[in-house]
Structure formats: structure tokens, C-alpha cells
Amino acid sequence: MDSGNPWLIPLREAAASPLELIGGKALRLAQLVRAGFRAPDGFCVTTDAYRSFVERNRLTSTIQMELGRKPLDEMRWEEIWDAALRIRSAFLAAPVPPELVGDIAREIAASDPEVRWAVRSSAPAEDAEGRSFAGLHESRVELMGSESVLDAVRVVWASLWSDAALLYRRELALDPTSSAMAVVVQGMIHADCSGVAFARDPLRAEADRAIVEAVPGPCSDLVDGRIDPDRWTLSRPSGVVLEWRPGDRGAESSPVPLLQPADLSILMRTLLDVEALFGWPPDIEWTDRHDNLALLQARPISSLPSAEEDTRAWYLSLRPGAAELARLCDRVEHELIPQLSREIEGLAGKDLEGCNDVELADEIDGRRGALSRWRGIYWDEFIPLAHGVRQLGSYYDEAVRPRDPYEFVGLLKHAPLAASVRNERIVALAGRLRESAALRRGIADAVGRESEVEQRAALERLAQLPGGREFIEACHELLHGVMDVCYEGERLSGRLDFLVRLLLTLAERDRGEPAAVDDAGSVHELEQRLLAAVGSARHDEAREVLRIARVSWRLRDDDNLLLSRIESQVLRALSLGLERLRIAGRLGGEIALDAEIAPIVATALREPSQERMAIAARARPKAEPSEAAGGVYPRQLIGQPAGPGLATGRARRVRGAEDLGRFQAGEVLVCDAIQPTMTQLVPLASAIVERRGGMLIHGAIIARELGIPCVNGVSGLVDRVRDGDLLTVDGGLGIVTVGPPDFDLESKR
Secondary structure: OOOOOOOOEEEEHHOOOHHHHHHHHHHHHHHHHHHHOOOOOOEEOOOHHHHHHHHHOOOOHHHHHHOOOOOHOOOOHHHHHHHHHHHHHHHHHHHHHHHHHHHHHHHHHHHOOOEEEEEEEEOOOOOOEOOOOOOOEEEOOOOOHHHHHHHHHHHHHHHOHHHHHHHHHHHHHOOOOOOEEEEEEEEOOOOEEEEEEOOOOOOOOOOEEEEEEEEEEOHHHHHHHOOOOOEEEOOOOOOOOOEEEOOOHHOOOOOOOOHHHHHHHHHHHHHHHHHHHHHOOEEEEOOOOHHHHHHEEEEEEEOOOOOOOOOHHHHOOOOHHHHHHHHHHHHHHHHHHHHHHHHHHHOOOOOOOOOHHHHHHHHHOOOHHHHHHHHHHHHHHHHOOOOHHHHHHHHHHHHHOOOOOOOHHHHHOOOHHHHHHHHHHHHHHHHHHOOOOOHHHHHHHHOOOOOHHHHHHHHHHOOOOOOOHHHHHHHHHOOOOOOOOOOOOOOOHHHHHHHHHHHHHHHHHHOOOOOOOOOOOHHHHHHHHHHHHHHHHHHHHHHHHHHHHHHHHHHHHHHHHHHHHHHHHHHHHHHHHHHHHHHHEEOOOOOOOHHHHHHHHHHHHHOOOOOEEEOOOOOOOOOOOOHHHHHHOOOEEEOEEEEEOEEEEEEEEEOOOOHHOOOOOOEEEEEOOOOOHHHHHHHHEEEEOEEEEOOOHHHHHHHHHHOOOOOOOOOOOOOOOOOOOOOEOOOOOOEEOOOHHHHHHHHHO
16 A cells, blocks of 8 residues: 555544544544444545546536536525436446555455454444534445445445435535545444444433434334334433333344343443543444443534534434335325325215305315324425435446436336326327317307406307217216316316316327436346346345335325315315305405414314404415516526427516416426316427426426426526527426527528
């Protein structure tokens, strides 16, 4: 090993190395070894090696491009995840400097060939007091051979740019571009018992007690949440056991504690000795027992109160571990979604008109409570389930190393999304309309009428035509079934005018529409590619990742529609309550339907003696044409490339239900975000431009399926584009040109 180029430093020699070179984890391990504590032997790959890897492969430009589309503090989580995935793919495809390849190969060759290796992160900023990056960077265990260790080093380097790590750095106002990553490589100790221990209770720092947790086998099973640990609470002054809770391990649970009093005594003494060495109460990972006890790492307890609070727990909740994700997947699929669906059917089937005022008030309160409860479940369980797709993305890219980092999405094709099933029914109904010129003329007559009275009369005439009544009944079935949703606070179930206008547009449009994108290979071919890449020993693991991803892909779309249907049922009851108050002469003025006014309306219905009242509800402002600063509009808008292709069309901003009805075929759909409640418009669009960013948000998914160019993540979008602006959307580069394309300008000179 060249001492003038310290890319590898043995842990036994690293105690005097600077933190910036080997990172906090490696430095503390080296200091523990120097102080006489037992730890697995190994070496550190320094930050100099990381910087050389980045420089030689010109990865800085990739990082700058991905993080330079907009300021990090303006990027949504989905956009950060996309940028992180593309950076990770670039890292995995880049070759390791040959000097480092040789150094690692020599270190591995000099060890026992039966040794299995653990490769873990050791960033300089990692696990400092008040700044715990625990769980935010990758690690790999049970590795054999220098090639697998090198691959793992690349994975750990890339995890410096993971979505969770970037979010955490943003929270702490750390500059990610100045970050670097060292890596700890250690031989693994295979013991029958491992665990973690805290010198103070992380949840009650003021209590003078310590916590020990243990699981059979490796510590990674505890840290990753795969096995429930035995847990002891110990008195710090005496080491006396105050409480023991056995782990729930199903059939493998035992009434006998995993650790004996002598084991606990050694761990308690070790905690206090490590605390004396570093000057802060530690959180340690350990393995083995008695005199063979070995420390895998030590860091400050991050959850003790500090001057610098952060929201790392929230970021970690967005990327649950494999075991938690599997549990969450089963709960959402088999318990929560069926419960939500049954509750919706019950609410929709209730005869509200037959309720007296007090009963209607109870319905309003109950429905608002249900909406609030399900919104809480949405944030706590539905949103974390979205990581099932992201887990597949990372898993597939690391195993297969595809040229396209989004190739894994092809594994999710043909999932029966509720929005897609609804859209297929709409297209089928438009097909019936296309086959009858008489029905089309009748619909066009109804759509062309301005007043509701004239529209109803035109629809009555339509009902007299052959097939007309059946057509209108099919429309009502759609409206009161899959289209009984809310969009921007308005129920679509009452918008027959919108539906028939959409059907007419679909029926009259040119059938030569863009074909769906043919992803690389069929679903079966991609599955076989993944299984071949991971090897037969990991086939069950890969199939489980696939299963969870497919459930996640489907349900994390369907849940939005189901929540919207709950909201629609709240507004249904509110609308009837407001109408009764208006008829009774107790309500004046126009009130915007909003679930927040539910308690006021319910109270008014229960108190008929109350005087005429005004509900202080904030009416939804009508969207006015926006004006750019100084009347100057940008020539180009920069966003994320979310759907390949190039298209030009007139802009149509969609901000409410009225805009849904005005959208015309061939226009560019400009909006805050495509929601499952509005995807019926997407087949009409020549292109999509969204403020919200991400390759896995609904608009990007639908756009790629239909072969429609899409750019998203455009800051201040709705205020920078006007209805009717000519837009050229380049979904491959992520650029939207406002005004005539450059080649048109050239031809006019």
C-alpha cells in the first residue's frame, strides 16, 4: 500500500487519521481498537479514494446537472429521489480506479478466504453529535471476494447522494456538493447473539438508566427490523435489571432471555467505558458474548435532546426497511384498502334525503371524521408504501446495471390501476358515440347550449334518439360510480356537461394517436433479466421485492381516488345541509363547499331556533389570467425530463373543474400536477407540463404509457404560462419553449 497515496488505511493504524480523511465511523472504531476494545479487523477506504473516483469519471458534472435544475430547497421529495436514482446509476456504471482495485484485491487476498465482509459508510459528517445519519447511507454484509466488495464500495459512495441523505442535508443546511464519503470494510464475526445498547434511554434522557437489545444471529436483523429483539432496561449506577421484555419472534420466541446477567454486566461496563472514552453517552452495535464481545460501531445517541432538532425520523419513514415494507404492503392491500372501499360504498348508498336535520348533522360529522381519519392513515401508511416502487428501482439498477435507470418501470406495466379502468370505460363509451352520427349531433347540440335549462332540454331530445337513453344512463352510471370524486373541491358526479363534452371530443378526434411506449423488453424478459442478475440463491428475495413494488404501484395510485371519493361523500352531505338552511331562510350568499365548514353546518342543523347565520367560509378564488413580472414572459422553462418526445401545442392551464371541461384535443396540459381524478384528459393532450416533479408521479407514468412528451418540476409554472401560449415540450431534455420553435423563427427571417 502506497503511503503517499493513502486510499486504504488499516483500522488498527487509523486512530490518528483526520476525520475528513476516514470519517466518523472509521475514526471511532480505530480509537476503540487503540483503547483496547475488541472490534472486527478491517480497513478504511478514504475520502481521497472517493474524490479520485468522482474526478476520473467526471461525476461532478452529473451531480451538478441533477441538483442544478432548481435549488435543493425547492425540490420535492419525488424530484430529489429521481435525481438520486440517476446519480446512483452513474456511480454504479463508473469504473473504480485500477490502483484501488489492486489495493482492495491485495487486502482481501491476504485474509482468510472464508471471511465474509461488511462494507459500511463513514462520511465525515456522519453520526456527529446532533447530526445522526443512521440509516440514511447504504451498507452491505455477507460479501465474499474483492469484486463484491468493490461493488459494495460503489454502492456506499453513491448513497452519499440518496434521497434521504439529500433531504437530511437540506434540513441541516449542509452543502451536499462539499460532501465526501469514506468506507469501512471489516471482516464479519458470526456469533449466536448480537444487538444494540444505549448508555441512556433514548426516549427518557433524564432517567438514569441504560437500554440493551439483543437478537439471535447478526445485528443487521435487528437494525433492519427483521427480528423483534429482547429488551432490557438497566440501572446506570448499579447495572441492576429494572425490566426485561422478550422479543416476539413467533414460533422461535423463548421464555428464556437471550442474555444472562454476566452478559448484561459486561455490556453495562462497556457502555460506561465507551462513554468515558468519548465524553458522550453512546449508542453501540455489538456482537458475541463474554470476553469475545466485539463492538461494530459507536456513536452519540441521536435522539437525546440537542440544540439542533431535525426531522430525520420522517425521512426514514419514507423508506421503510424490507421487513416493515412487507408488513405495510400486506396491511394496506388486505386490510386498509378493503376497509376504505367498504366505507365508501356504505356512505354512497346512504339515503341522505330521508334523514331529518339532526340525522343529517350526524352524517356530516361522521363523514368529516372519516375523511380526517383516512387522511391520517394516508400520511402514516399509504405514503410510506410508495417506497415499494423505489425499493425495486434501487434493487433492479444495482443488480442489472441497465443503461436506462428507469428500465425497472417496465416490470410494473399492466397493473390494474383504478384510474386506468375508469379511463377504459370512458373510452369505450366514446366509442359507442363514435358509431352513431345522430348521437354525436345530439351531444354537440347539448354541449353548445349555455344555460342549464337549454342543456337539459337538449339531453331530453337526445334521450329520444335510438340508443340515446341507454347512452345517458351509462353516463350517469359513470358519474355516480367511478367518477364520484372531488377535483379541486368540486364533485364531478354532478358534471354531466363535462362528461358528455369529454366523450364528444374523444369520439370526434383522429384515431391516429401516439402508441403506448414499448419499454425495453416484455415484463417476462425483464423479470428473467433481474433473476439472472441476482442469482438463484436470491430468487425468493427478488420476487418479494417485485410483489411489494407491484402492490405499491397499484395501491399508491388507487388510494388517491378512494380518498377523493370519501371527500365527495362529505361534500354530498354538506351540500344537502346548506340547501336546507338556505330554504329555511337561515343562510345567505354563496358558500364554497369545503369540508372545513362541516362543524358549523352540523351545529346549525341541530339548532333550528338559531337566527339567520353567515358561514365564514373562504370561497375559492376564481383563477384569473396570471401576469409575469413586468409583463415579460420567459422564453424557456427548465424542468425534469419525465416523458420522452417532442410536441408543440397551445397551452391550457387546468386549475379547477371548469378547466377540465374547456380542455381541447391537441392542447398542452399545464397544471400543478396530474391527479388520478383528472387523467381522463391525458389522452387528449399533445404534451404535459407540471409544476410538481418526479418520474414516478402519476402524470409522468401516464405520459410514458401513452407516448406523450412530459416535462415536470417547473417552478412557478402556472404564473409563467398563459392559456393559448404556443409551447414546444421536449420531454427528453426537460425544456419547454414558449412561443414559436427556434426553427420557425429562423424561417421567418
